[in-house]
Amino acid sequence: xxxxxxxxxxxxxxxxxxxxxxxxxxxxxxxxxxxxxxxxxxxxxxxxxxxxxxxxxxxxxxxxxxxxxxxxxxxxxxxxxxxxxxxxxxxxxxxxxxxxxxxxxxxxxxxxxxxxxxxxxxxxxxxxxxxxxxxxxxxxxxxxxxxx
Amino acid sequence: xxxxxxxxxxxxxxxxxxxxxxxxxxxxxxxxxxxxxxxxxxxxxxxxxxxxxxxxxxxxxxxxxxxxxxxxxxxxxxxxxxxxxxxxxxxxxxxxxxxxxxxxxxxxxxxxxxxxxxxxxxxxxxxxxxxxxxxxxxxxxxxxxxxxxxxxxxxxxxxxxxx
Numbered sequence: 243x244x245x246x247x248x249x250x251x252x253x254x255x256x257x258x259x260x261x262x263x264x265x266x267x268x269x270x271x272x273x274x275x276x277x278x279x280x281x282x283x284x285x286x287x288x289x290x291x292x293x294x295x296x297x298x299x300x301x302x303x304x305x306x307x308x309x310x311x312x313x314x315x316x317x318x319x320x321x322x323x324x325x326x327x328x329x330x331x332x333x334x335x336x337x338x339x340x341x342x343x344x345x346x347x348x349x350x351x352x353x354x355x356x357x358x359x360x361x362x363x364x365x366x367x368x369x370x371x372x373x374x375x376x377x378x379x380x381x382x383x384x385x386x387x388x389x390x
Numbered sequence: 391x392x393x394x395x396x397x398x399x400x401x402x403x404x405x406x407x408x409x410x411x412x413x414x415x416x417x418x419x420x421x422x423x424x425x426x427x428x429x430x431x432x433x434x435x436x437x438x439x440x441x442x443x444x445x446x447x448x449x450x451x452x453x454x455x456x457x458x459x460x461x462x463x464x465x466x467x468x469x470x471x472x473x474x475x476x477x478x479x480x481x482x483x484x485x486x487x488x489x490x491x492x493x494x495x496x497x498x499x500x501x502x503x504x505x506x507x508x509x510x511x512x513x514x515x516x517x518x519x520x521x522x523x524x525x526x527x528x529x530x531x532x533x534x535x536x537x538x539x540x541x542x543x544x545x546x547x548x549x550x551x552x553x
Contacts, residue, residue, distance in 0.1 A: 313493055313499070314494065314497030314498065314499055314504065340492075340493030351450045352448075353444070353451075354452070354453050354454065355453075356453060356454065356494055357440075357456050357493050358493025382442075385454070387444045387452075
């Protein structure tokens, strides 16, 4: 009789465990969201660094430097001369970039405009896929304090 | 015992602001003399965005930075009750302000020292407070701080609770 009682108790406990497991699975299915149609399934390796700068009468050409990390580290990515109000670069992701633009004021003073931003990849998990999205870098080195 | 004596702790969320600049933060206040409505305070607030500022680093050389700015302060706060809802307050604190520039690690560049403008600052708030209920109050007035790169008086607003 003890054997039957033990088997009965075992079955009851097993049924409770299995049943609760099923509920968890069912609940998990309820919370699960399908990936959107525009899901990017492969992790991007490059993103955009969107740079805004100023061209004015005193600065028809603006020297501009792009660095990996803080600019004092001198890890130069690009050294160029801009003659338009901005530039977009394609650069590796998961990296912080800093940008320096050099302006000459009307009275001859020099202004170095500095800004920095990351190019990052965001990751969203769905029940059927992992989707990636780019968080591009935005740099504003426009001249905010021009002298007339 | 006064209400202030029974409820010594208060905390308020604050937002000092002026044209094109604002900060958010909070102050904890502990009542040390409930008869005189005198308390000690500890505050922290900061600018949550990179504001463009111009700093001279050489004789004719300036840097335009995107600056995040923070203030840590401690001091005294006194209330003058006008009626059972309104009070005037004045608080005076000694603070330390420090900054972070986007794109810079505060090194040297072409022989120029690019350290942020940090240092000691007074933090003075004056204004009126309105008590909505036993626990919730609203503060409004003016704040003076020396943020080193952006000077001037700010409008001060705060929402608080007293426990």
